[in-house]
Amino acid sequence: MLSFLLRRSSSFEQKPQFCFSLLASLAQVQSQSQSHHFSSSIQNRSCFTPGYSCLGKRSDGFCLSLIPSSKISPGVSCSDVDSVKCVRFCSSQSQADVDIVEPSTSDGLTVEGIIAQNWTVLGEDESDWRSHASAIAQSIHLTKRRLKWKQLLFKVKSLSEELDKQDLWDDPVRAGKISREHGFLTGKMNEVKAFEQELFEHIDMIKLSREENDAEMESEALKALLEMRRNMKEKELEALLSGEHDSCSCFIEVQAGAGGTESMDWASMVVQMYKKWAQRKGYEVTIVDEMPGEVAGIKRATIRVEGEYAFGYAKAEDGAHRLVRCSPFDSANRRHTSFSAVAVIPILGEGFSRFQIKESDLRIDRFRAGGPGGQHANTTESAVRITHIPTGITATCQNERSQHSNKASAMAVLQSRLDKLELARQAQLNAQHTQSLSENSFGNQIRSYILHPYRMVKDHRTNYEVSDADSVLEGDIDDFILSYLSASLDKDEDGL
Amino acid sequence: MATSVGSKFLDLDNGPDSTLLHRELNWLIQDSLGEGEPATLSCAASASSSGSTSSKKVVKLRTCLDDLYRLWKERIEDRRPFQYLVGCEHWRDLVLSVEEGVLIPRPETELIVDFVEDVLAENYGDGLKEGLWADLGTGSGALAIAIGRILGCNGRVIATDLSPVAVAVTEYNVKRYCLQDKVKVKQGSWFEPLEESEVELGGIVSNPPYIPSDNIAGLQAEVSKHEPILALDGGANGMKDLLHLCNGAASMLRPGGFFAFETNGEQQSQFLAGYMESELGGRLVDIKIESDLAGIPRFVKGFKAR
């Protein structure tokens, strides 16, 4: 965009600084929205506390548990040492919470208790506190299950123990990682606890107002319950994306299966689908690498999708996608079945242990170079391929406009591929994770797109299906993603 | 238009094939979109007639469609280089203005900056980072600007070129990157514009003309028909300027100073390295030949003896 008619004579001068400052302001906007994202829950909570702080009983402990959770919320930047201090502070607090009592109303009603009451859940506009309370309790229950609550509590506990060890800071990198992870998980845990607590405060409030015949107080509490009910719906969704790398950006790789032009055209349709999906979600999409087919379509492509939770969503797309249609490339217009394999790779941020690449293990070469080069050749082709010799893994980038940028891009792809390999290796050591990493092969068929003789898109993992195939191909795949994520997280009951 | 080219140019003179032209067309359209338009009109270049429906959308262009069409026709029919059409070349992390009369910087040459980066990282104690560097035959100013951006706050670069167009383009590019205080541009032949006070150079880089005169006519049309001959023709064996620079380096570099030259390939690199070792009385040392990313031995680099 920057470059058109960038001649000396051109009437408008574009200074490169413009694009730097634009970038800087973009970055700012992003970090703002990010911190907003993380702090919103805290605001939600604090808005009701003032009114209720007189309620006595447990309100004291409750307020305390709020403060540390806001201190360690990931949007807030504090130096490592600081964060450890506040983490320590709240770790003792939260541990106390874990070990001593399950939160409940003043007369001992718990979330489980509410669910066991089987109160009918009515529409949101019915002002029945039992209906609201029941909906909220179910949401909290679901959220906990999605967060793998028991595992979460256990993990927080063992991380706190680590943090209390004297020699922790002998290895500052590890210490930083532990304290960050602890902060992140404690934040999640405290958030849910605060919701439980809030629910009980509201219920107590309603009971109290009834005893005292205070209609105004009652309707206020009812309003608060309704608000909370809506809020919890969002939290339920957020909890779907609580995996360690879910918040990362990612690469999506698409590869055409056997079957010539028809299958290469399908691969390019799949890439289009993801590009449009990503654009709808406000993610930034870049094509990193694209190998066009001879006649049409692509043999393979890698796109980069940047934005919060890009990986968390897109990981649901990992696997083989099958197309059935009458091929426009078949002169007899016969029905064809073709496949595209999709792999989704997280781009790990700072703080995750990344695969260490040794410079000497790399071979970097011009891809598709020919002829004498140098001053002999004028070309806009500056594709670079990097090979990691020990693993044989390669990455190519040809869509940037300079060799330098192609190299940097290819390097980022290579790094992520190696990171993924490393994650898979670690996951094998740590059996509980193997499930979530599906292997990327044409054998793992996850979804069919049928355009003939009828139109339907069906996910084989969830049996979720829609008949409007066109809108799916236009990127409307969120429902597929969400149904898959909830199905895969909600199936094991034992997390609670 | 781009598709019909197929591999015709490629077979003819190693010119662009249709895949490459499609990508250029895509970039041309990207570049001509008004500010704030998403730079992803991928449908423009994709040859696919796929079953996916294409959505139509109105976009703002900086130039009218007729102009774009005319430009693209020049690309295909006259083989006018893409970079001259859009007036710029992306080189390393820079976007450099280029125009007829100045050589379009090549991807191979980017590596010279990597060499300099390595040297600065290793030889910080030698003060090369704060020293005076020269980019001789600077063309669009690519090397001078890239190096100017990695030197320390006292480091300076002098960029020379015989061509007045090159000097003007370099001055413009230097200004765009706000490096007027760091990069001085002078017109003249190789070392000549350097003043008395500027003879103790910390580093010299150059990508001088190195193509043997006989080979010029057979070059890819984009190069032979459109790029300046002054930037390409290196005399009978292509070594005329390289040898001159190499002698100059032996006397103008300060002890421990660094040099890197680009050459035509294996033959020239070996000849040059041999010449430095045997004919210059050991004044240039640590001489190494480096390959470009296509594996062609392309550069000769080394240091002035202490």
Ligand SMILES: C[S@@+](CC[C@H](N)C(=O)[O-])C[C@H]1O[C@@H](n2cnc3c(N)ncnc32)[C@H](O)[C@@H]1O
């Ligand atoms: C191959 S181009 C290199 C340009 C630029 N350094 C680059 O790498 O893109 C060679 C340059 O040397 C310049 N040149 C040719 N003869 C020269 C001379 N006698 N003195 C100074 N510069 C000269 C040309 O004008 C041209 O800009």
